[in-house]
Amino acid sequence: MSAVAITHNPGLATPGIPLPTGDVVLGGPGMPRRVWVAQIMGMPISVTVRGARVRDAATAERLNGAVEKVFAELREVDTTFSMWRASSEANRVARGELAIADACADVRLVHDLTEQAKAITAGWFDAMLPDGRGDARWDPTGLVKGWAVERASLRLSGLVGDWCVNAGGDVVLVPGPDDPQPWLVGIEDPGDRSLVLAAVSLVEGGIATSGSAARGGHVIDPRTGEPVTTPGSLTVHGPSLMWSDVWATAAYASGPRAPDLLAAAGGYGWAVVDRQGSYPTVRSSG
Amino acid sequence: MRRFVVALLSTVTALILLFSYHTSTNRSADVAVAVSPAYGSGAAATSTATSPAAPLPSAALPAAALPAAAPLAAAPPAAAPQTFTGGVAQTRWGPVQVEITIESGVITTAAAVQHPTGGESDQINGYAVPILNQSAVSVQSASIETVSGASITSAGYETSLQSALDAAAGAGVTVTG
Numbered sequence: 001m002s003a004v005a006i007t008h009n010p011g012l013a014t015p016g017i018p019l020p021t022g023d024v025v026l027g028g029p030g031m032p033r034r035v036w037v038a039q040i041m042g043m044p045i046s047v048t049v050r051g052a053r054v055r056d057a058a059t060a061e062r063l064n065g066a067v068e069k070v071f072a073e074l075r076e077v078d079t080t081f082s083m084w085r086a087s088s089e090a091n092r093v094a095r096g097e098l099a100i101a102d103a104c105a106d107v108r109l110v111h112d113l114t115e116q117a118k119a120i121t122a123g124w125f126d127a128m129l130p131d132g133r134g135d136a137r138w139d140p141t142g143l144v145k146g147w148a149v150e151r152a153s154l155r156l157s158g159l160v161g162d163w164c165v166n167a168g169g170d171v172v173l174v175p176g177p178d179d180p181q182p183w184l185v186g187i188e189d190p191g192d193r194s195l196v197l198a199a200v201s202l203v204e205g206g207i208a209t210s211g212s213a214a215r216g217g218h219v220i221d222p223r224t225g226e227p228v229t230t231p232g233s234l235t236v237h238g239p240s241l242m243w244s245d246v247w248a249t250a251a252y253a254s255g256p257r258a259p260d261l262l263a264a265a266g267g268y269g270w271a272v273v274d275r276q277g278s279y280p281t282v283r284s285s286g
Numbered sequence: 287m288r289r290f291v292v293a294l295l296s297t298v299t300a301l302i303l304l305f306s307y308h309t310s311t312n313r314s315a316d317v318a319v320a321v322s323p324a325y326g327s328g329a330a331a332t333s334t335a336t337s338p339a340a341p342l343p344s345a346a347l348p349a350a351a352l353p354a355a356a357p358l359a360a361a362p363p364a365a366a367p368q369t370f371t372g373g374v375a376q377t378r379w380g381p382v383q384v385e386i387t388i389e390s391g392v393i394t395t396a397a398a399v400q401h402p403t404g405g406e407s408d409q410i411n412g413y414a415v416p417i418l419n420q421s422a423v424s425v426q427s428a429s430i431e432t433v434s435g436a437s438i439t440s441a442g443y444e445t446s447l448q449s450a451l452d453a454a455a456g457a458g459v460t461v462t463g
Contacts, residue, residue, distance in 0.1 A: 187433070
């Protein structure tokens with residue numbers, strides 16, 4: 001992790017929060033860049049690369065091929081884990097038709113990770129979700145996304161340029177081999193997805209945001225089985241996207257307990273973005 | 287390489303404008319641009335964003351908005367200075383339309399060429415429009431490159447700032463200065 005600065009953009013005057021000065025490290029917005037976008041797992045996944053050589057004809061095919069492999073891997077994960085496809089292996093496990101021990105290696109690994117996540121977050125992340133009929137049902141969707149995107153992004157490591165993979169608002173940054181520059185990652189306004197309320201400057205790692213049900217969020221409070229309706233959003237960044245995502249989900253679900261819970265997330269920074277009246281409030285650590 | 291600019295990505299609330307940038311070859315890209323702060327004015331946030339949908343089953347998704355693994359076409363060379371007029375955005379107070387001028391890769395002016403008048407709108411515009419003009423010019427050096435947010439689904443992508451950033455990057459759009 002390099003420079004981490006949660007900051008407002010210039011011009012934002014929020015009472016009570018001093019405007020930072022000089023802590024936004026701009027990472028070459030003027031550099032050549034390319035972008036690819038695909039819709040996988042019900043979300044837009046965009047892959048951006050920037051760097052001096054990324055638009056060179058000599059590298060075009062190589063970069064295309066690497067990105068296509070990233071997308072192909074994510075489609076394969078979707079086939080295995082989609083809870084919307086009755087025939088997916090994860091669904092068969094959820095219905096009790098397939099034992100974990102008999103599932104493929106990825107399903108076994110993800111099942112293990114969901115259990116780890118529950119333990120580490122004191123139960124605030126839980127893949128056992130209400131099935132609508134009074135029972136709990138294994139649904140790893142909340143963890144699979146981050147896990148899959150983080151793993152697939154490894155395919156971009158070592159290629160020219162700095163890479164940014166944005167999967168429906170969860171972001172992985174893969175620095176290039178030559179003098180990697182930080183990305184300025186905006187944190188979406190939880191009340192309006194077209195706007196940004198704050199920004200973090202990061203070179204590598206993951207950043208994930210969990211937000212309110214009013215915007216179509218679907219974080220379930222594991223203690224009640226009901227959707228969390230706390231206004232605002234909670235963003236976590238750190239070395240791993242999957243764990244950033246797990247912590248964001250857990251801390252958002254935990255509401256006012258978030259600071260205490262996140263104190264256990266060593267190596268991860270976080271920001272809470274909420275609204276009080278017309279004013280956004282950003283609290284951060286890390 | 288000559289460049290043109292799109293990113294007017296300011297922070298905070300206020301007006302969202304759906305721009306349709308027309309280049310010299312009539313290629314256009316719809317880019318949602320957030321322009322900034324009405325804090326202190328008493329103006330509440332305005333949004334053209336639609337309500338997000340719950341996550342969709344993959345199989346039920348419409349065709350991808352953009353072709354998979356296909357970079358967008360590079361933008362044609364642009365002469366400086368150039369003027370780009372955005373599409374009309376409907377806000378709570380009425381239609382807003384913005385025009386920007388770009389010179390040597392830098393936004394030199396941004397002005398609302400159409401904005402609501404009368405009643406409460408005058409009070410709001412008296413503050414918001416000048417701020418909007420300034421902020422488009424001042425924030426470009428701090429342009430957001432990607433956006434982290436909760437559950438941006440395919441259905442909600444078209445209203446997402448991320449889609450504008452992707453469109454700008456895909457068009458080779460660059461901000462300098």
